[in-house]
Amino acid sequence: MENSPDPKRWFALALLCLAGFMIILDASIVLVAVPSIERELTFSTGGVQWVPSGYALMFGGLLLLGGRVSDLLGRRRVLIAGLLLFAASSLLCGFAWSGDALVFARGLQGIAAAVLAPSALSIVMTTFPDGAERNKALGIWGATSGVGGTAGSLIGGPVTDGLGWQWIFFINVPVCLLVVALAPVLLKDSRGPGRRGFDIAGAVTVTAALIVLVYAVIEAPTSSAGRTTLLALVSAGLFALFVQVEKRSAAPLVPLRIFRSRAVVGGNLIGMTWGLAAFGLNFVYTQYAQLALGTSAIRYGLMSSVLAAAAVGGSIVGQNLVTRIGPRPIAAASLVVAGIGSTVMSLMSVSSGYFEVAFWGLTIFGAGLGAGSVAGAIAALSEVAEKDSGMASGLQNATFQIGGAVGIAVLSAVAVGNTHGSAPAELVSGYRVAFAACWAFIAVGLVGTGLLVGRKRAADREAATVAA
Structure with missing residues (x-):
């Protein structure tokens, strides 16, 4: 009986898919609202692109670290913490008083997504036994993510025109609170095997390298060639430092042998x-x-x-x-x-x-x-x-x-x-x-x-x- 499937596993999957849908939706829905945001808030030339890019950079740059954190600290616990941060940062996005405040809040959302996504997927993997059921669950998870990317354009338009761009962020809050309330009831906690480090140095260097690179590209049309070149060199130096960190780390984010x-x-x-x-x-x-x-x-x-x-x-x-x-x-x-x-x-x-x-x-x-x-x-x-x-x-x-x-x-x-x-x-x-x-x-x-x-x-x- 100890190894019998969890009777609540399909309800757990529905809850996790709701969280995954929200993460992917947030990456796509904001594109619809970008022109409205640019009209209402103050941005430098081309600066509005940091609204979608800030989220994607922090999400992508910290995703592997987020997976490591969830393995070590407990996946359900990290999932709940990520949901609370996502809700708080969504509120901050909606109440943003300037372009800089919105970009900062979007970065926080990206950090939250970076721990939410891998912890949710890991719980899916540990909830369903290997075989046909797990494959079916992963198929549903993947389909939900695909629908999230599609729904961004369809949901974002009516929300932006009818309620205002702020509501594309506010709608995340009740979803987060619902998942937080049901997580202790439906989800089992688990941890990854073994004792491993976090490799924070690797995560910081690669994310910093990406931010400097994107900043250099954004500012290139209005900056001097010398300044753009300097930023590009700084980014290249940070990438080189990341490689050295990964070579020497006992628990690297990305083992270089995989390449x-x-x-x-x-x-x-x-x-x-x-x-x-x-x-x-x-x-x-x-x-x-x-x-x-x-x-x-x-x-x-x-x-x-x-x-x-x-x-x-x-x-x-x-x-x-x-x-x-x-x-x-x-x-x-x-x-x-x-x-x-x-x-x-x-x-x-x-x-x-x-x-x-x-x-x-x-x-x-x-x-x-x-x-x-x-x-x-x-x-x-x-x-x-x-x-x-x-x-x-x-x-x-x-x-x-x-x-x-x-x-x-x-x-x-x-x-x-x-x-x-x-x-x-x-x-x-x-x-x-x-x-x-x-x-x-x-x-x-x-x-x-x-x-x-x-x-x-x-x-x-x-x-x-x-x-x-």
């Missing part, structure tokens, strides 16, 4: 590319629709939902094709498809009708995004030992979030640098260049596919290993 696998490196480059392109393109499209065209937040949400729908369809097709022919050709083809979609988006003008350009551009890009994300994720985990599976999964999520923050910064800087005025036509000229610049991200992903091993070669290598 000996070409599949891990290639898969994570592909995942980072999708973060770069998807977040960056979505951010620029928000600016185009609401600032250049004057589209309402509700209408923008409906217009952009086609991207999410195409991504869902693409992921279903991609999963079936990867099973048959392997991840490498699907990843490469999907990246090219997404590049074509961004090229279509670059044809938009002030007078473009939605069904003339945007609908087709978003649909094509979304289809590539869905299929390519699946291929990249499978590739990144294909050669990982069971003992490293949790860390590899966390690394994959972290690279996607970090890519999102950098992607927003880069495409926003490209748009600002190619805009010479505030008239709609002048704004659109910058946005068109930014859409076309997505090909630079696609190139990074194609390098990643070049590192993946083809299916035939992988089979030959496996046969050789068995023979040896």
